[in-house]
Amino acid sequence: MSPQTPLAVLLSPRLSVVEAARRVGARSLVLAPDLSRPGIREAAVAADEALTVDWRDHPRLMMAIGHLANLPARAAVFGFTETAALIAARANEALRFPGNPHAAVAYLTDKAALRGKVNLLTGAPVRFEHCDRAAHLEAVAERVGFPCVAKPRTGAGGQDVHLLRDAADAARLAAELPPEPALIVEEFLDGPEYSVEAHSRAGVHTVLALTRKYSTCVTGCRTDGYDVPAELDPATTEEIHRLVDATLNTAGQRSGPSQTEVVLTSQGPRLIESHAHPGADCISDLLLMTTGTDLPALSIASALELPLPTPVPGHGYAGIRFLHLPPGLLTAVDGVAEARALPGVRAAEVTVPIGSHVPEATSRVAGHGYVTAVADSPQELEALLRKALDTLRPVVVPEPSADSPPEAAARPKEEEHTAA
Template structure:
């Protein structure tokens, strides 16, 4: 793992953050960019979608957001060679002080770029192993941390041959490098497995798939933050999913305390993977008293859970994450509150069509509960049903210190508002 660079006595001004991104996300637009502004950083955002980021940036500024100076640079950010080459060319006038991304897809590229320029960053092997679900299973098994049945189906491999191996059913089929629960599905038997694989391949030609043991149980997350030496456990959410065969996150509730011994078990497995720098969002279930990893996302939790977590903990979470990439050590005590509670609720459509009616963005504070609603789809937009988080119409995040009041506030909001889809 790359060790954080020693903090210099004086930094030149301005300090420049090179941020890699694909599509705009709330984590970047409403989390990391405002944090960069508070830290006084200049930001160069390298992306394959500069126009979309320009619109998101301008909209946030129009809404009163305090964002940093931003240089948008078009770049094939999925190719680490292009990333390094572009940063090198920019470095003639704006040498990088940090290379950072919060994208699942871009962690290896950011890690390789940081290493190339001698900057603090993640171990590129850990970034790759956590992104690639087949490598993840092999790395955990080799370390003796956990053994989950897993088989890889390459683009030219026939699912019929895999189904004939005598797999443990039911099993889960997923893209080897997928995100957002897209095309993650439960297969009940061999015929179902073959059908599911062919369905996914029609939508993702050339994609490699992973077929693995179904780890049944209540789904939890563990949110961590490290600087390469110290690893802080920030909190844990309980995640409620849609019924199988799909796995759409519908609600996350912050647990009042970190579950033990499962938290320690997850941390042990993360260390076996080489994870310990920056933010990490890990999903796991408990079976037979032990924590079994579903997946490791080597970045901050998204879909506005990171915004809720920062509110509840009462710490500059996004600034802490950026500081680690600037080579600054984390404090031994983050000073996080322990009495905060949170619930994040997703309004999810059950059919494709055009959104005809939906409530506007709002923010209220009543009876000790702060409730924020943000639309994720505009009225008039037409979308197919995807059985992923791309079916979300809006997100509610409610925070306070009384879980009962938080739940009441969310239920009251859902009862009072209407979302109408015209099929």
């Protein structure tokens, strides 16, 4: 590619993003604090150029790429995660590159500011309060009303989200928090969850898909899976579209991808939060499988004024389900090859290495494995995902606690768990 070819500067991308840049005719420059990390290493090798840069440090980032402002070709910085999107927007403004306004991305990261404005503009208010002192958490939660949710005002990826069912839950969480947390406490929205994948261009927001999210908040909020597209009636779909449009307009979103999370309550759709970046990688993958829309390719081509990729619709429905294992030591995994051989299954993985301790499932560890599949109907998809998940047969042996008698370790066969 020549120096006149538009350049996509990619902040710690995965390999598919580099490949998307190439497909739309852009050169790629990968920036990452550590180019040897798994995932980043493959992207760096595939890129036209790669540099080791801690792009989270704005002055260092400007020192590394400031000269690009003098290129004869168009260039822009792209970040497809919460932190990367914010930093990319700031860099683009500093270098006068195209991209989403930094203020818009920042607005979407401030859950309290967004909640307050959307409450005023949409007629779909959600009770909430700020909480800046752990000692005040119980009182704040009482005023909002139980059950309620406490989460960081500028958190990302569902990190540190807590369901508070009563005052005792609030008191326990307060005891674990730093003295001055920056929290938002809001009413718990009861109903099925959806995520809306969209792309904006010149302030016009196009909904690409509605995604059904499956989650559990019984013993701690966790994600169990996603389906694309969600099955909703036209009137409800239109209501959700209007809420998304109002939310993105409120934030000042002008360009690029977004994900808006909503709950369909008995009073209609209500906003959870919105982001100026795509949802989890698996959602982008499901979007590609069903609609043929390559979201990174669309975003890069749109910003760099390259021809937009033409979506090639694939299967009618696609979904993913996460595997959740009990605590202990993973000693064996059977059934992986069988699950992968099922017609329609695209992937089946157990991500915990055999012989390793099973980590706690958190927002950063969505599960301990997954199955992905495509089908012609929602019912077919659900049955296939369930069958594939049941075909996986990991064996987890409870690990003895520090105060267990020594002979407990010698009786693993009596306490094995086979997780489905």
